[in-house]
Amino acid sequence: MGSSELLRIASHEAQNPIDSSLREAFSSLHGRLRPPFSLSIPSPSEYSQLNLALAYAILTQPLSAKTHLTHLHGIVTDGYDLFTKTLISLSHHCYPKLLESPRTQLLWVSSQLVEVAAVGVESLIVSLLRQIKGGDFSDASLWLCTELLVILSQNWDWLLEEPLVITSSLFVFLRLLSDHYRLVGSMVLDKLKKMEIEFCIRVLRECFHLCLGIGRDLIRLLQDLLHAPEFSDLWRDLLLNAGKFRDSEFRDISQLYCRRTPSHFFKLRISPEMETQLRFLLTRVKWGSQKRYQAWFFMKHLGSPGAETLIIDIVRFICCSLHPSNEIIRSNVISRWAVIGWLLNCCSKNYFSANVKLALFYDWLFFDEKIDSIMNIEPAMLLMMNSINQYVDITHTLLEFLLLLVDNYDVQRREMIVNGVCKSFSLLVRKGVVHSMESLTSCSMISPALRNKLAALMSSSDLGAVDVKVAATMVSHVGFGK
Amino acid sequence: MSSAKLEADLSMVLLKDIIPAATNTINTEFILLDKGYVAQDGKETTCLALVADESASVHFLMWGDECRGFAPGDIIRLENGIFSYHKNSLVLRAGKKGKTAKVGEFCKLFVETPNMSEIKWARDHNNPKKFVQESAVSPHSRIFPPMP
Structure with a gap:
């Protein structure tokens, strides 16, 4: 032939x-x-x-x-x-x-x-x-x-x-x-x-009524175009004139925040080959063997100039679409948080690493147990917790970024975001993803200011008995740390 | 279609089961982990590589076009390969009678220990034509050590 x-x-x-x-x-x-x-x-x-x-x-x-x-x-x-x-x-x-x-x-x-x-x-x-x-x-x-x-x-x-x-x-x-x-x-x-x-x-x-189906990631994407003059009218209407979209359902941008983006969207920015390789890495490759695979993945998909932007899409894909079974989670296959930690390390420009962190925490901001999956928020928590011993700067950077998001992501809807983040923490503890928040709140290597802020955040939201207990431990620990 | 069927009929071996011999009879599939420098060996271009499957690793000697044709992460099928001493080192290669083809990328598990090229082989007492494993010189390749 x-x-x-x-x-x-x-x-x-x-x-x-x-x-x-x-x-x-x-x-x-x-x-x-x-x-x-x-x-x-x-x-x-x-x-x-x-x-x-x-x-x-x-x-x-x-x-x-x-x-x-x-x-x-x-x-x-x-x-x-x-x-x-x-x-x-x-x-x-x-x-x-x-x-x-x-x-x-x-x-x-x-x-x-x-x-x-x-x-x-x-x-x-x-x-x-x-x-x-x-x-x-x-x-x-x-x-x-x-x-x-x-x-x-x-x-x-x-x-x-x-x-x-x-x-x-x-x-x-x-x-x-x-x-x-x-x-x-x-x-x-x-x-x-x-x-x-x-x-x-x-x-x-x-077709705004159809666009609503994309859910909260529509805002994440649009927000990257906030500075584009062509989108300024659209943004003004999204924030101030919801009626302009001629959709009887749509009243406020928070409705989009409340809609979890269906997982098939995240595949759209990942090539089939990348998807196959990421699935293989996260369902078959054992701890200790991942380095060569990561190096090959980097060479093939992330090595060329400009490709760093893909890390945002990969992290979003891993959090929202690649959910390993409990059997795999219990096995010694490499975990999602570790791969995300590696990807975060691959970012050399601040612009990209900020967007990667946003991709990692995005579902935390609007988390609602009724519609959201704990699997979407699990990697960020485990990455923060498991980095404390050896890579505390990662824990610090992530926590700092999360608290910055709470204060600045959408000032008008801060309460909603506070609620989402607190619910995320409390569910992760309640479901045993992490044993307690203690290692985070009592870690002397994290700045007291940051820990105070975290404690204040948790105690400010009204989340029921378990959470109050968590918040109380945190306040006492932060106090102790001073 | 017939050639695909033929390939399926070839008996494939795992790398842990290869034994040094002077015959081109090894059919196997492995992933390329690392490559050395491409060198000129007389008229031939050669390149030593570390390859592995889920059972073992081995040094693979690439010849001619293979040296630039294969890259780390490639999954390679070897037909009628030979595992023997070449200039005092034990290597797997296609040789003149064997054939290699890239059949995929990335999605294959591997182990680096044992490395079949780092094993000391001795003649079988019962059958002096055959080799048996005596001891491991090193658990992994000394030329391509595992990634830190």
Whole structure:
């Protein structure tokens, strides 16, 4: 077999199974892919082979792609389900390896599938959105952003019927925009930024009722664009004129704070390969063996300039989407807090480390036992507690940051945040994630001022007997420490 | 399809079970942990590497294109490899008859102890053609020590 026309495969790399199956279907059927097309009805197995052959032909033969697409329109009997699934699988497993021309073809045929509202095309678009690599400002990456924005903007009526695509694309482009906004760039980047802004504002203004479904992380993302003049009107309305969003439900930004962001959103800014590797690391790798895996992960995903921004998304993903079973938690597999501690250490710029800490504590600020999961807040607590002995500066930095958030994140809604943070602490103690707060409150290596502040915070909230007891111990310990 | 079936039929061994021998009969899969410098050995380019699976590690000698083709974290399948002495050190390699291919990345467990290249082997009393393990010279690779 010659070299692949679809994927970049190095000389020592094994055959790719998806590539092989498409190529085999094409080579056995390519005689039938030219007009005049057969009028006979294919058997189910012929039908599936024909779909694979046409996918291969469309992706690798740009000059005759239109003819092949017409052929596909002619034979299709399943609403393009199989054809779309084939492209989803290719995008999910092989996008980074796709050669340039098949990439262009994939985006073209995806736009054509949107136009015919193919079965499953929404998942294809979401899969492609996931392939936009955060922190990668190469031409290929900016090109993919642009192509997807064009597809979404040109198919607005279709988009309005696809809540999953609307919310996913808003989530993705708001997140990308915060990185793109900080770059002083080329004409291509400036044009892209303008498109991203227009798209996001339009979605927020026209479909706010759907945007609410993103939950509190919508605010986290928007807050990164607070300084962007294009978003100032929107922010003013969010804070002062909720009625402008023409959504009878929406009265105040705190409603968004109260909604936990569904976990599928956090996958959107993590490539499938990163997800596989993080899951492997956090479900299989034992304490003591993690260093090589971490070094490989860093080399592959975080080593290039600009990639540091991904750490924010990874930490959010680990806290909110990667919840190991109790069996794994009890085993000697490396813990989430330790991996997050390592990631935090990988941040070299203050801007990123502040955002990583915000990602780590975000669910603490609005925590409500009824809707939130203890697993989202567990890593931050364990990282603070377990760092005391050897890395107390981490404990100190995290605690300081948390208390800063309480005072400054949203001054108007400080009470809500105080409540969320206190509830977080008390639940973590009550459920036995940590034995008590004592090691934190009695630690002489944490500044007395900080411990006083923590004690004052805990005693200020009205949280019931257990918490009062916790707060009382803390006050006495802080007093003792002085 | 037929070649994939053939591969499945090859009997795969764990690294802990390889024994020095002058035959190209080892089929196994491992993850590349570390690479040494790429060196010129006469006409051939070579590079010594540390590879491992969930049972053991071993020194793997890469030749020619393999030296630049494989990177740490790569999962490699070796077919018809040989585990034997090469210039006084015990290494696993593809040799002229064997074949290597990258089949994945990252997602494979490994241990660094024992290291099969750091074992002293002796002739079997009952069968002088065969080697048996005598003692471990070092629990792990002395060339590529474990990460601190």
